[in-house]
Amino acid sequence: MSRKIAILGGGESGIGTAILAKKNGYEVFLSDKGKIREKYRDVLEHIEIDWEDEKHTESKIFDADVVMKSPGIPDTAPLVKKLREKGVPVISEIEFASWFSETPVIGITGSNGKTTVTSLIQHSLKEGGIDSGMGGNIGNSYAKLVAEEDHDWHVLEISSFQLDGIVDFRPKIAILTNITPDHLDRYDYKLENYIASKFRIVENQTREDFFIYDADDENISEWLKKNPVRSQKLPFSLEKKIENGAYMENENIVVNINNTKFTMPTSELALQGKHNAKNAMAAATVSQLLRIRKQTIRESMSNFQGVEHRLEKVLKINNVLYINDSKATNVNATFYALESMESETVWIIGGVDKGNVYDDLLPLVNEKVKAIICLGVDNKKIKASFGNIVEAIVETTSMKEAVQMAYRLAEKGDNVLLSPACASFDLFENYEDRGRQFKEAVRNL
Incomplete structure (x- = not known):
């Protein structure tokens, strides 16, 4: 008896989920209220999946054992509410993908800097000879990565909408770049709801895992005072000296983890500006954790090409x-x-x-x-x-x-x-x- 999954949304995450679900023996039905783009329709035809667009056939959707909802669909959508009332689990694509992968995840979230930090980490790992695949909210979906590629690490950019639909998803290394008001229209215009959503990235972490975050960010600091996390904290800061983590000293970035020190002049960073010094700190902390050679970390921070559409x-x-x-x-x-x-x-x-x-x-x-x-x-x-x-x-x-x-x-x-x-x-x-x-x-x- 094969399990049934209904997928809402025929974009990047929907198609990735369809590929992974089919590979793992699910009976798949994909439904999009809008029009599915041709390149995605071609994939669905190719892997022979039952799909529809410009409508939702509720009888087929309610028949599923589990529903994957694309991040663009709010929790308040009538269809999603109805599914939850009926007790059908509604999850996000990163949750579904995590069921089929043992590969450790470096997960990056935050209001800004996510893509830069994700790309910078992937670049450093590559330069350091560590086999990793990058995806999530950037490039391929996590589900497609799990279905089609084999890596030692996954580097994932993750949005708050994707985190809203997790149950057991647990990154080995979680990074929270910052929290500033964004997407408040999806969180009842309450900043605390949005902050809670971002912090879901650490909710399943254990003492063996790591949490890297901006210690200068008031929203993050306030939240941590009231909500302790289980993982090992490695903060970064431009304003204060950090015992275990990253800080700024005489125009140098310093990353200090268990008394192993990495330093680099900010003038040598490929990306200039205060916010990029923080992005570099986050990425260098990961590189230090994975024991990449210091010289290699320096080189990757200075020859990084930057991200398209970002300055x-x-x-x-x-x-x-x-x-x-x-x-x-x-x-x-x-x-x-x-x-x-x-x-x-x-x-x-x-x-x-x-x-x-x-x-x-x-x-x-x-x-x-x-x-x-x-x-x-x-x-x-x-x-x-x-x-x-x-x-x-x-x-x-x-x-x-x-x-x-x-x-x-x-x-x-x-x-x-x-x-x-x-x-x-x-x-x-x-x-x-x-x-x-x-x-x-x-x-x-």
């Missing part, structure tokens, strides 16, 4: 530098981007607002931004927040128009920065699509 320098035209930071989907990420600007900036911002509060950006905008280009369907809040402090605010409805407007407003020596602080779903498929359209529009100037 990515695109082109210089007429001595104006165009920077793609499309991955900045919340205010805090944009804060880091503006903080790192060293010349006058024309800033392209906007999209789907997740309950943004722009107050923290005001001093930076005042100091660095000469013009704002809104790129979204509804820009009222942006205009209300910054209308009085910049010379020009313009509204645009396409990337091409936004980039041409930036070209007109920028002068020699300026930066043009796409750092939207918002989700992209009003005008684009996702932040990658938004970033690629920006790069293409810049190249076509």
Whole structure:
């Protein structure tokens, strides 16, 4: 008697789950309320899976022993509520995948810096000769990784939505980069619900596991005071000296684990800026734990290429530098981007607002931004927040128009920065699509 799984959502995590479930003898039914993209439909046809799109056939879904819900579907969706009322377990793809893998996991979550830290760790492990596969919220889904590849370690970027659906998922090394208000629309607009969700990454850890986190982050520190964790803590900080963990001393990163010290001048890091010093600390802590040679850690931290759509320098035209930071989907990420600007900036911002509060950006905008280009369907809040402090605010409805407007407003020596602080779903498929359209529009100037 084969077990039945129903999969809600035909994106990356849905398809990965279908591949893994089929491989493990499940009877699979995949259902998507929207339209499934052609490349995913082809996979479903190829592995001969029963699927539907643009509807949910409830009788087939309720017949399942377990339901995997894609991270994009909120817990409040009527179908999900009904399933839970009927006692059908609803889990996330990372939970399902973890049932079929003994490979130890390095799991990275946080409001910002996740992708950079994940990519930096994968890069260091590769340079250090450790066999690892990277996936999760970046590249291949965890389920696809488990189904199709064999590695000694898995390096996973994990979102709070994926953590919401775990039961037994347990990373050997958990990393929490920071917590700033994001996605509050999915957490009843309560920051504490979002914080609790992020901390699920450590809930199944034991004393044999490790927890690496930002000790300067107030939300994290406050939570840890009230909610002790079982794993071994390895904090990192720019502000204080840490006994076991990472800190800053005389412009050097220092990672000290059980009296083994690694040091590296911040000037040699491939990625500059305070937030990147923290990202490097988190990654170097993992490398130290896995006993990668110090020289190799230094090399990997200094030759890392960075992440696409994250402060990515695109082109210089007429001595104006165009920077793609499309991955900045919340205010805090944009804060880091503006903080790192060293010349006058024309800033392209906007999209789907997740309950943004722009107050923290005001001093930076005042100091660095000469013009704002809104790129979204509804820009009222942006205009209300910054209308009085910049010379020009313009509204645009396409990337091409936004980039041409930036070209007109920028002068020699300026930066043009796409750092939207918002989700992209009003005008684009996702932040990658938004970033690629920006790069293409810049190249076509």
